[in-house]
Amino acid sequence: MKKINEIDLYYWDLIEKLLREQRHDFLNEIQIIFGYIKLNKIDKAVEYINKVSYSAKVCSKLSNLNCIDLYLILNEKLRKCKELGINVNFEVYSVGERKDFLGKNILKSLNYFEKAIDIVLDFVYNNSNFEEYIFYIEETPECFALKVDLSYFNDISCLEKKLNLSCGEFYLCKDYLIYEIEFN
Numbered sequence: 001m002k003k004i005n006e007i008d009l010y011y012w013d014l015i016e017k018l019l020r021e022q023r024h025d026f027l028n029e030i031q032i033i034f035g036y037i038k039l040n041k042i043d044k045a046v047e048y049i050n051k052v053s054y055s056a057k058v059c060s061k062l063s064n065l066n067c068i069d070l071y072l073i074l075n076e077k078l079r080k081c082k083e084l085g086i087n088v089n090f091e092v093y094s095v096g097e098r099k100d101f102l103g104k105n106i107l108k109s110l111n112y113f114e115k116a117i118d119i120v121l122d123f124v125y126n127n128s129n130f131e132e133y134i135f136y137i138e139e140t141p142e143c144f145a146l147k148v149d150l151s152y153f154n155d156i157s158c159l160e161k162k163l164n165l166s167c168g169e170f171y172l173c174k175d176y177l178i179y180e181i182e183f184n
Contacts, residue, residue, distance in 0.1 A: 011068060014068075014072060018072075018075070029048075029052050032048055033045050033048055033049060033052075036048060055082070058078065058088070058089055058090060059075070059078070061089075061090050061091065061092045062074050062075055062078065062090055062092060064092050064094055065092060065094055065137070065139055066094050066096060066097055066098045066100065066101065066139060067098075067101050067106065067110075067139055067144075068098075069106065069107075069110050070110065070113070070137075070139060070144060073110065073113075073114050073117070074090060074117075074137065077117060077118075077121060078090070080121075081121070081124075084125060086124060086125065086133065087131060087132045087133065088124075088132070088133050088134075088135060089132055089133070089134045089135070090134075090135050090136075090137055091134060091135070091136045091137070092137050092139070093136070093137070093138045093139070094138075094139045095138075095139065095140045095141070096139070096140060096141040100141035101141070104141075104183050105183065106183050108167075109143075109144060109167075109168075109181045109182065109183050110144075112167040112168050112181050113144045113146070113168070113179075113181050116146060116163060116168065116170070116179045116181070117135075117146060119159070119162045119163055120135075120146070120148055120159070120177075120179075123152070123153050123155075123159055124152060127152070127153065127154055129152075130152060133148075133152055134148075134149065135147075135148055136148070142182055142183060143180055143181060143182040143183065144180070144181055145178060145179065145180040145181075146178070146179045146180075147176050147177070147178045147179075148176065148177050149175060149176060149177075150172065150175050150176060150177055151175065153177075156172075156177075159177070163177075163179060167181060168180055168181030168182070169181075
């Protein structure tokens with residue numbers, strides 16, 4: 001029989017916490033929809049259902065990631081954006097399987113990747129000129145990559161300077177900023 005180690009328990013605790021949050025959020029959303037229907041505000045109910053459906057689709061895309069740590073980081077960023085009223089969408093490209101991350105030291109890469117996302121999101125928070133921001137996330141057995149449309153940013157040189165402080169490579173390709181970090 002396989003022993004359960006501390007890391008397994010850590011992830012089970014995280015999964016349990018996520019499921020509780022999702023259940024709580026879902027019940028709140030049902031109450032809001034029910035309230036609109038009860039007040040005979042059907043248009044508002046439909047509008048809210050569309051909003052909740054869109055949000056669920058974005059979360060579903062993130063769940064396609066094979067690295068659970070990356071999923072947890074991006075899920076938290078998405079939650080923060082929702083709280084700030086910023087509409088963020090993720091397009092996820094995942095190559096490989098969960099087993100590809102076994103035995104790899106990805107913690108440092110994840111920390112730098114999160115810092116890069118925070119830098120980009122900080123610019124988005126301060127320049128909320130768009131209805132929706134799309135972040136392209138690529139996950140491979142060798143690296144994580146972030147691709148963002150340059151039109152989201154007013155001051156690209158300042159963004160470049162901030163991203164140069166972090167580990168990994170970034171480059172400008174056509175109309176996109178691409179940040180990539182390989183695993184050590």
